Amino acid sequence: METSMSILIGVLFTIGTYLILTKSLLRIILGTSIISHGVNLLILTMGGLKKGGPPLLGESSTTFTDSLPQALILTAIVINFAVTALFLVLSYRTYKTLGTDDMDQLRGIEDE
């Protein structure tokens, strides 16, 4: 499971990176989203998979999966959500103000 998850995460990273390297702003944001999914899964995988029941006491299981990565991911998800929201709105604002979502045209003239 860990192996296949690792490979899956690799693929997610590949796709995310590929999207980030394209020109369309929307694709780029989607790329960051995919990468962050990959990261979250990776944190979970790195905590070890299926080592026990859900980290809830009072349920039937006596062993639990690693709870710390879960807490970390939870924080990461929220932060990532905040950043994505801001990023999205920013790109929306940019498009409305500058009239483009093409990163090439957002280059800016370095000499000016």
Added chain:
Amino acid sequence: MNNLVILPIIIPLIAGLIMILIRKKILVQRIIGIFTIIVMGMVSISLMNQIKENGIQSLQAGGWEAPFGISIVADMFSAILLLTTSIVALFCFIYSFSTIGREREAHYFYPLFLFLITGVNGSFLTGDLFNLFVCFEVMLISSYVLISLGGTKLQLRESIKYILINVISSSLFLLAIAYLYAITGTLNLAHLSLRVAEVGQDGLLTTVSLLFLIVFGMKAALFLFFWLPGSYSAPPTAVAAIFAALLTKVGIYAIFRLFTLVFYHEPQITHLLIGILGAITMLLGAIGAVAYWDIKKILTYNVIVGVGFIIIGLASFTSMGMMGSIYYLIHDIIIKALIFLLGGTIIHITGTSKLKDMSGLIRNHPYLGWMFFIAALSLSGIPPLSGLLGKIFITRGTFEAELYWLGAIGLMTSLMVLYSIMKIFMNGFWGETYLSKEMEKGSMTKSMTLAIGCLTAMTIALGLGAEGIQVYVQHATDSMMNPHEYLEAVLGKNPIR
């Protein structure tokens, strides 16, 4: 256990939140802000003294013992940075009064400013890797908002790049944390140090440490600085100044912390690499600074040079070099804020950032001119201003580590820095005056003069009165070169394995 340690994080946070509640009362916000930053400074001074007396101060948040809860740790290095941060923040804050504009003020500029400081202080204080990530994010998201606050075209365009790069680096940061957690099973820096020391830093750990280096390198503008020149030229002056002064320094701090506390076992790989990256950073930064005839560009590339120079002190991994780095770090924070404020003021007055469009400003603005001159000299480490000691000790450190080329590049770039910065002085302030006072786009106000003047005085005082902080810097160096002190302060005498 010392609750003082958490205050630098809590105070600006609470103040910022209160400011949100009283959105319309801008004057009150200003007063709260100044008061907050001053209190923060006082807390850091008392922290410094406590550390000097009793060693590293730490606090286990929530009272949970060390590797399990989050440790807030203030060693001398962090405390010094905290103090410097509050000083710089204070003056940038004051500078912003008359330059930032009503609209930005009404749109949460001041709270965001304080949140940025919260993040910075948090990053300096935290003793937990994941909490470091969170603090970084607090800082970053405030910086995202600050950089785009106002929504001018330039700001929007550059902030997109800025956010994108930082989002990626944050993802990589998490990646690195995940790897490290899988290997060591812990997040507490001290505990990490303990565990890494126990098994030795093998190849995989070194690889992970390099991933950390990349992540922090992106934040610190160490080699991976490409995003920086654009981003720092976009926001208003006060924001650009605080960015230039603090944001990259947080990355540098993280590199220092990680590579002196955790990954210090393979210096011939990691620290040499850091040195090479530092050298390239300095060179490219200096080349960039020389290349342009635009104030903003020149200044931002100088930020990059500073980063490289600080880092090579770490690369030397000698106590001399480390001491130099700390000196230079303090100097760099202050001087970068100062020089950005000065540059911003020039642009404010002339309405342009192109050197070829301005001339002879010194006739109407002698004080500005001379303060710029002093700042320029200080920036390039000309004695007896604040850059001197850092320069000497870092160079000596690299020599002691027999990295002569590194020291040589450092010195050479400081000449290029001087050339680039003097270009501004000679073209902007000297020459024929053809811009009369009436034709100027903006004027200098009291708050601007106060902020710039105080920072200038600071750089002079730091140069002449380095003895005053020597005890602290020495202390910081010693505890950085000797991680056991940190471990003991966080984990206690008999740490859990």
Added chain:
Amino acid sequence: MSWLYLMIFIPFIFAIFVPFIYKLFGTRIHTGWFVFFAPLAVFLYLLKYIPMISKGESVHSKLAWMPSLGINFTTNIDGLALIFGLLITGVGALVVLYSIYYMSKEREALHNFYVYMLLFMGAMLGLVLSDNILVLYVFWELTSISSFLLIAYWYQRKGSRNGAQKSMLITIFGGLAMLAGLIMLSMMTDTYSIREILSKVDLITSHSLFIPAMILILLGAFTKSAQFPFSIWLPDAMEAPTPISAYLHSATMVKAGIYLVARFTSVFGGSAEWFWIVSSIGLITLIYGSINAVNQKDLKGLLAYSTISQLGLIMSLLGVGSASIYFGYGDESSVYAFAVLAAMFHLINHSTFKGSLFMVVGIIDHETGTRDIRRLGGLISLMPISFTITVIGSFSMAGLPPFNGFLSKEMFFTSMITVIESPVFGMESIGLLFPIIAWVASIFTFIYCMILVFKTFLGKHRPEKLDKVAHEAPIGMLIPPMILAFLVIVIFFFPNVVSEYFLQPALIAVLPGFAAAGGIDVEISAWHGWNTELFMTIGVIVLGAFMYYYLRKWSRIYSYYPQVLTLNNFYNQLLAGMEKLSSKLTKQYMTGFVRDYLVYIFTFMIALLGCSLWLSKGFSFNATNDAPINLFEGGAIVAMLIAALTVVFSKSRITAIIAVGALGYLVSLFFVIFRAPDLALTQLVVETVTAALFLLCFYHLPELRKEKSKVPFKVVNLLISLGVGVIVTLIALSVNNHRLFESISYFYEDSYTLAGAKNIVNAILVDFRGLDTMLEILVLSIAGLGVYTLIKLQLAGREKK
């Protein structure tokens, strides 16, 4: 307890008050009168040390600056420092006096002028008096900076600015090199004190850094003293007001390098490298300066090149003199030590005659409005006093009796002949060049001295070419050069007084080996009989006069020298080239396309991590500990892959967004599979809200276009993204097989007893790691504020109005 260090501060303290004085008295009383007292006071104070120093003693005092770092403001005055100190303050006082008449109190910004000047004076004093090498460096750079300000005093002029920049860049470059050298010295000896360094010479000579440190320190000295090829800054520095030129180039700035070489002779001297570098550079500079001086049309330019040449002379003397250390103390060494004595002597002499000459040139400039030799002539009748001073100065410079230059020139020849007579360091064959170069250079020196005197004062007076009606200068302006000219003659007649009180102590300071003997036993006199030196001098005069007479005929040779090959051109090209190259390079990689930056970053990451993983053999793979995988999970993985690929290939934005949403939902499915209910909940909600946000925003964003990019572009993207994926996977696999410790999470399983919570994750979030959560919601709130301000505050639209 001596208050010596206070003397250094007097100019600085004065400098602080100058602006106020200027403001107070402004145009009524010339500010110079107040400033005048600063150098005078120090000069008089320093005179007090003469008796003590002439006995070979030295005085030092200490002011703590950074005691814990060993950087203290230690002053040390010995013979060498005293000469310099007196020159700096003495000539300084005269220059201030001169400037009172030269600088108009109505038109000039005198406060700036005198502040710079006092800064410079203080820096020079500090430089020669400090015992701590870092403090020495501080003052060294301070002289560079203050001279930069002085040279650019008329900052409106482009020439001034360029000259200032040039001098600053070159001298600070040297300063940095010197700093590196000094740091090496301090590493070798573990001290910053010069006196302690001198006492640990044997530590240095055996050290591997000996040669680098030496070369670096010499670089500092050569740039400051305008030695070839760093001499180019000096002629351009003539853009400064003449009092400044007189001060900088006769007695102070350029002598700093000489001081440095003299100071460190006893450290590095005695080695062949030092001998060769110092003396040969000195000689090259000597001849280079003198040949170029002949070709100058500007009187100040001529003096500038003559300064270069004379400095080369002194430098070569010091170089030759350093051989003395090689021999230890003895007869052979005293022969060479004589050269050091000559150097010190010429140093003093040069200050006197060059100072007076500069001042006279300033007078000519001031009274006629030009310094161009071609426009001047026949001033003898109009300015007789100036003429007399010029004759004294020039003839002294040319090495004619009865002026002090003659004596030191003779000694210079003697030293050069010594090189042939008792050869060292492989001088046997090549040593003959030394006297020959010296002799040839002296001929040119003679020629330009004649040009200075005769072209200016004799010949036909052509008032129509002058901007002003020429007349003699006011007496106040003439007094300072007269005093110096007077000294020129006095020294000729009483050289041994100078020798006893100044030169011998200085010699001891340079060559401590002679301290016991109290110097060397030398009697300086004008007449030594018909020896080689005298014949050389006669040869110089005869041939020089001849060549001066036919100057017009042969000076055309100069015009054949290609402009491209001049050092100045080289410097300009270097600067322009550097800027151009930097600009090109920077624009090459700083394209402004964020994609390019990302490509660099990812490439770097792939390369670094890949190499590290490969070289350190960090990669390992072992799937035996893996958790089992079942069909359902496999299906979920496949679904995820499909969803992710859809994002890449979709042509419509909504498909892409939905696919990412699906991906998010699948992730939460994985969270369910991996027993993370809290995560699954959160992920679900967040994913939905994110999708909603995408929807809200993308209504305005344009439809996805087909990426119109070239194939290589796509290939690069693909390769990089594959690389990133592979690296991430490889490290993940290795890490998975490399779990070295048990996680700290076991602690949290007691959460019910510890925190009263049955949901461990929640307990971690709100309790064990509450700080994270607190900051996390802060992040969230800031993002909320950010979104709000982004939407509400739009200054962009208003820019247009």
Added chain:
Amino acid sequence: MFTHFLMGCLFFLILSILAALYRVIKGPSMSDRVMALDNIGINLLAGVAILSILLHTHAFLDIILLLGILSFVGTIAFARYIERGVVIEHKHSE
């Protein structure tokens, strides 16, 4: 036996999700996509229900309702968007 049976059901649910995913990608109209998405949400909800039987835990029961809520809100938002081009109206046009 029961477990295997549930696994089989889950497999079919996955197939249903894939089918809906096909519709999401294929379109052709926006409504199709949204409808399919809603369908995916509902199917996921069912999947979670089965899974909680499989794992014999109450822990995921919240997810079911949450999924229902989100799918509802999300789909409404989509519908609004398709219909009016804005998601939330500032002032009702009536």
Added chain:
Amino acid sequence: MSISTQSEILVGLLIFIGTAFSFLSAIGIIRLPDVYTRAHAASKSTSLGVLFILFGTFLYFVITDGYISIRLILGIFFVFLTSPVVAHLLNRAAYRSKVELAEVSIKDDLKEYLKEKDA
């Protein structure tokens, strides 16, 4: 036959029915010609399927643990409540955004109604 086996059969049956409905509707989603017909499949039969499955789950927990999950009841109720509304809104949106009916359609009442109203 123990109580658990009985319950398993009961629950299994419910879930089987639910899954079957869901799967059938999935086929419908793929096969049916236009958005309006597909909406039938998507809303009606899927809702039914989900309700069966949820009910099965509910019963399972009631029988095995004696645990009456309020959340599940709420969930069932919620799905029951909202799913028709969703379908309605989506279809209306589709119609208003002028999605064509499939060619096999023979009658468009709303069009006629609207025409009437406009006229």
Added chain:
Amino acid sequence: MKPNDVILHSVTKVAVVIILTFSIYLFYGGHHNPGGGFIGGLSVASGLVLLYLAFDIETVRNNIPVDFKIVAAVGVLIAVLTGVSSLFIGKPFLNQAFGYFDLPIFGKTELATAVLFDVGVALAVIGTAVTIILSISEDG
């Protein structure tokens, strides 16, 4: 023809009640079951958003006159302040005086602050989520 939203409006009213009930449940259950402040807050927010969707901003604002930015700030403030107070309780020297004997009471205190902390989290989440969605919708 104006679309009428009678069906939606009536269903929404019921649904929002369900959602809010569920949210409160999620929030309270957080300490022992999956859920907690974040999820609770988000589901409240989704309920609010549903209201905005079904009705319109003006109507909702008239009925719920709250500035959600302030809600967010107050939420964070609550979380921070509980953090600050619990820090003071968690101080060793305070602990040594009472905590040794009153461990159960100390435990209770912890519990209370944790819930309060969670309230802060929930408020912050609600405030932020609604602020973001409203800001965007109000534009354009």
